[in-house]
C-alpha cells in the first residue's frame with residue numbers, strides 16, 4: 168500500500184502526475200461516504216488529496232473540497248432563473264461550471280507540480296472527484312464528457328463505480344448495475360474499478376462469483392425465477408419469463424466487460440477494503456498509461472486532424488464563395504444565353520448612345536446657354552430702352 172503513496176517520482180526523477188479518481192454510482196450507493204473514507208485514509212497517510220466536488224445540489228458535504236462547484240454556481244438561482252426542475256438545474260450548473268474547465272485544469276497542474284514558492288508543500292498524488300447523485304446527469308451530459316476528457320488529457324484518470332451491495336443481491340438489480348457500469352466504461356473509455364460498498368451489511372462474494380462463474384449466475388437466476396422475484400401474475404412463479412431470458416443473454420454479453428474491471432469490496436462506514444482499493448488504483452493508473460493513454464492520444468490526434476480538415480474545408484468553401492463574388496460579372500456573362508448577349512450588346516449600345524446624348528446635351532446646353540445670354544443681352548437692351556421711354560413720358 169505504501170508503495171502507492173510513495174510513488175511520487177518516476178525513475179527519471181520527474182514528478183509523477185497525480186491519479187484522478189472519479190466516483191460515480193447510483194443515487195444512495197454511498198459515493199459521498201466513500202469519498203469521505205478515502206479522503207480520510209489519504210490524510211491519515213499524510214498524503215492529502217486534492218478534492219473536487221461536482222455535485223451542485225449537495226447541501227451538506229462531510230469533507231472539505233479544494234474546488235467546489237457550489238462556489239461558482241448557485242444551484243437554487245439556476246433553478247429560479249432558468250425555470251428548471253432539480254435535474255435540469257444540476258445539468259445546467261454543470262454546463263456553467265464546465266466553461267471554467269481551463270481554470271480548473273490550471274489549478275490542478277499547479278498543485279501537481281512542486282511549488283518553488285512553497286518548497287515544503289508536496290505535489291498532490293491523488294485528485295478525488297465527487298459527482299452528482301443523478302448518475303446520468305454526469306455520465307450522459309456533454310459537460311460530464313468534457314470534464315472527464317479534460318481531466319484524462321492531463322492526468323491518469325480512473326472511474327470508481329460505487330455499488331450498493333445489499334441492493335444488488337437480486338440478479339435483476341445486479342444486472343442493471345452492471346449494465347450501467349458497462350455503458351459508462353465503454354462511453355468514457357477509462358479504466359474502471361467496481362467498488363462493492365456497504366459490505367458490512369452484505370458480503371460481496373456473491374457478486375464476485377456471478378462475475379466470474381456463469382453457472383453460478385444461472386443458478387441464482389433460476390432461483391429468482393422460481394421465487395417470483397421478477398413479478399408476473401400470482402401463481403405463475405417465473406413471471407412473464409422474458410426477464411429471465413433477457414438477464415440470461417445479458418450475462419453472456421457482459422463476460423467480456425468483466426475482464427476489463429478491477430473489483431473491490433469495501434465498507435465506507437467501517438473503512439474495510441480501502442487498502443485494496445488503492446492497490447487497484449495503482450494498477451489501473453498503470454493500465455491507463457499503458458493502454459488508455461496511447462488510445463486517448465490517437466483519438467485526440469484524430470480529432471485535431473478532423474478539426475483541421477473541417478477548417479480547411481470551410482476555408483475552401485469561403486474562398487470559393489469569394490471567387491464567385493469577384494468573378495460574378497464575368498461568370499454571369501459566360502452563362503448568359505444568346506438573347507441575354509443581345510441584351511448585353513444592347514446595353515453597350517445604349518451606353519454609347521447615352522454618351523453621345525451626353526455629348527450632344529453638352530453641346531446643346533452650350534448653345535442654349537449662349538442663346539440665353541444673347542437673349543438676356545437683347546432683353547436688357549429692350550428693358551433699358553423701355554425705361555428710357557418711361558422717363559421721357561414723365562418728363
Ligand SMILES: Nc1nc2c(ncn2[C@@H]2O[C@H](COP(=O)(O)OP(=O)(O)OP(=O)(O)O)[C@@H](O)[C@H]2O)c(=O)[nH]1
Nearest residue numbers: 193194195196197198199200300365368434435436
Ligand atoms: N451500512 C453502510 N451504510 C453506508 C455505507 N456507505 C454509505 N452508507 C449509507 O448509505 C446512505 C447513502 O450514502 P451517501 O454517501 O449519501 O450516498 P451517495 O451515493 O453520495 O448519495 P447521493 O449523492 O445522494 O446519490 C447513507 O445513509 C450512508 O450512511 C457503508 O459502507 N455501509
